[in-house]
Amino acid sequence: MTAPQAVQDRYPESVSYCYGCGRNNEFGLKVRSIPAGDEWVAHFTPRPEHMAVPGFVYGGLLASLIDCHGVGTAAAASLGSDDEGQEMPRFVTGSLTVNYLKPTPLGPELELRARPLEVGERKVRVSVTVSVGETECVQGEVLAVRIPDSMQ
Amino acid sequence: MTAPQAVQDRYPESVSYCYGCGRNNEFGLKVRSIPAGDEWVAHFTPRPEHMAVPGFVYGGLLASLIDCHGVGTAAAASLGSDDEGQEMPRFVTGSLTVNYLKPTPLGPELELRARPLEVGERKVRVSVTVSVGETECVQGEVLAVRIPDSMQ
Numbered sequence: 639m640t641a642p643q644a645v646q647d648r649y650p651e652s653v654s655y656c657y658g659c660g661r662n663n664e665f666g667l668k669v670r671s672i673p674a675g676d677e678w679v680a681h682f683t684p685r686p687e688h689m690a691v692p693g694f695v696y697g698g699l700l701a702s703l704i705d706c707h708g709v710g711t712a713a714a715a716s717l718g719s720d721d722e723g724q725e726m727p728r729f730v731t732g733s734l735t736v737n738y739l740k741p742t743p744l745g746p747e748l749e750l751r752a753r754p755l756e757v758g759e760r761k762v763r764v765s766v767t768v769s770v771g772e773t774e775c776v777q778g779e780v781l782a783v784r785i786p787d788s789m790q
Numbered sequence: 791m792t793a794p795q796a797v798q799d800r801y802p803e804s805v806s807y808c809y810g811c812g813r814n815n816e817f818g819l820k821v822r823s824i825p826a827g828d829e830w831v832a833h834f835t836p837r838p839e840h841m842a843v844p845g846f847v848y849g850g851l852l853a854s855l856i857d858c859h860g861v862g863t864a865a866a867a868s869l870g871s872d873d874e875g876q877e878m879p880r881f882v883t884g885s886l887t888v889n890y891l892k893p894t895p896l897g898p899e900l901e902l903r904a905r906p907l908e909v910g911e912r913k914v915r916v917s918v919t920v921s922v923g924e925t926e927c928v929q930g931e932v933l934a935v936r937i938p939d940s941m942q
Contacts, residue, residue, distance in 0.1 A: 657840050657848040665839040667850075687817040688809050690882060691941055696809040697883040698857045702850025730842060730893075731849040736886045741941050789843055789893050 644670035645678065645710035648726035653790060658706035669703055671710035671752065678711040680750040688744065695742040700776050703750055704766045705731055708780025711752035712762035716784075729762065729782040730789065742768065742775040760784045796822035797830065797862035800878035805942060810858035821855055823862035823904065830863040832902040840896065847894040852928050855902055856918045857883055860932025863904035864914035868936075881914065881934040882941065894920065894927040912936045 646659045646669065654660045659669040671678045680703070688699045712729045714721065742748070749769045756763040761783050768776035798811045798821065806812045811821040823830045832855070840851045864881045866873065894900070901921045908915040913935050920928035 653843045655844055656842050658850045660841075663839055663841070665837075685817075687815055689812075689815070690808050691805045691880070691937070692807055694941055696854075697886065698810045698850070698854025701853040701857065701886055701888075702848075705850045705853065728843070731888075731890050733890065734849065734853060734886075734888045736853075736883075738883055738885065741882075741938070785843070786893070789846055 642672045644672055645714045645726060646670055649728055650725065653728040653785065656706065658702050659710060667702060667706070669706040669710070671707050671714070673714065676753065678707065678714060678752045680707045681747055682750070683747045684744055686744070693744055695744045695748070697736070697738055700738070700742060700768055701734060701736045701778070703748070703768065704736055704776070704778035705734055705780060707750045707752050708734075708764040708766045708778065709782045711754060711764045712780065712782030715754035715757050715762055715764070716759070728785045728790070730785050732761065732781040732783040734778065734780055736776060736778045738776055740773065740775045743770055746770050794824045796824055797866045797878060798822055801880055802877065805880040805937065808858065810854050811862060819854060819858070821858040821862070823859050823866070825866065828905065830859065830866060830904045832859045833899050834902070835899045836896055838896070845896055847896045847900070849888070849890055852890070852894060852920055853886060853888045853930070855900070856888055856920065856928070856930035857886055857932060859902045859904050860886075860916040860918045860930065861934045863906060863916045864932065864934030867906035867909050867914055867916070868911070880937045880942070882937050884913065884933040884935040886930065886932055888928060888930040890928055892925065892927045895922055898922050
């Protein structure tokens with residue numbers, strides 16, 4: 639059985655350098671968004687330095703994970719249900735909202751689940767949660783927009 | 791003339807390990823928020839790896855900068871106008887909203903300006919902008935809350 643392909647594995651080479659999710663960014667976080675039914679799932683274990691205060695995950699890291707997982711989900715959702723063989727489009731972030739519901743413990747693996755809320759040709763709105771085990775710690779929303787010509 | 795003291799220089803030692811702004815986090819971004827009239831200002835030059843796509847700054851980094859500069863501003867604003875000699879309290883992020891108005895070019899120094907919108911005992915709401923030269927690229931808002939006992 640081969641590993642499931644992530645959305646980010648399918649981005650064109652020239653737009654795969656993102657600090658959050660680019661497979662070609664050697665210093666980055668390498669978020670990988672995997673389809674799972676009508677959701678997309680990503681797992682990430684923060685590094686020890688990704689702290690807010692000792693014992694808890696830095697909110698900016700959580701925002702970064704939500705950003706990239708949301709944008710990847712938006713790109714995949716824009717292809718519709720039968721995306722075989724289509725090139726994965728690149729979206730970027732138009733806006734990002736993050737609600738920190740509970741302090742996120744530093745150490746365990748985080749699970750991100752994303753669900754498209756509105757899918758348009760140029761804009762896709764996505765809801766994202768971050769959980770540790772059964773506990774939902776963070777909720778976010780990403781408005782992703784198709785990458786403008788000026789950025790590629 | 792000595793360098794102006796940043797809000798983050800005044801955080802208690804035990805809560806100065808934040809990846810975004812902790813003076814004790816050797817891998818972090820070390821955001822420093824400096825008072826400037828009724829605003830607080832921070833400058834930051836992204837590293838080459840902090841890219842979204844080649845030539846442009848990663849949105850998650852921008853969210854991180856807004857987060858820490860907003861929280862630092864909230865802490866300082868909570869002290870009121872005569873804060874000499876008072877211990878700087880530590881706030882954390884309750885929610886974060888970021889609007890990416892224009893792609894932010896990667897290379898130049900960024901200027902963040904933060905302004906308190908509502909200052910309560912336990913919650914402070916702060917508006918933050920990110921500019922490159924005269925161009926405002928990103929707007930954000932941070933709802934900062936006084937650090938709960940469970941986090942310290």
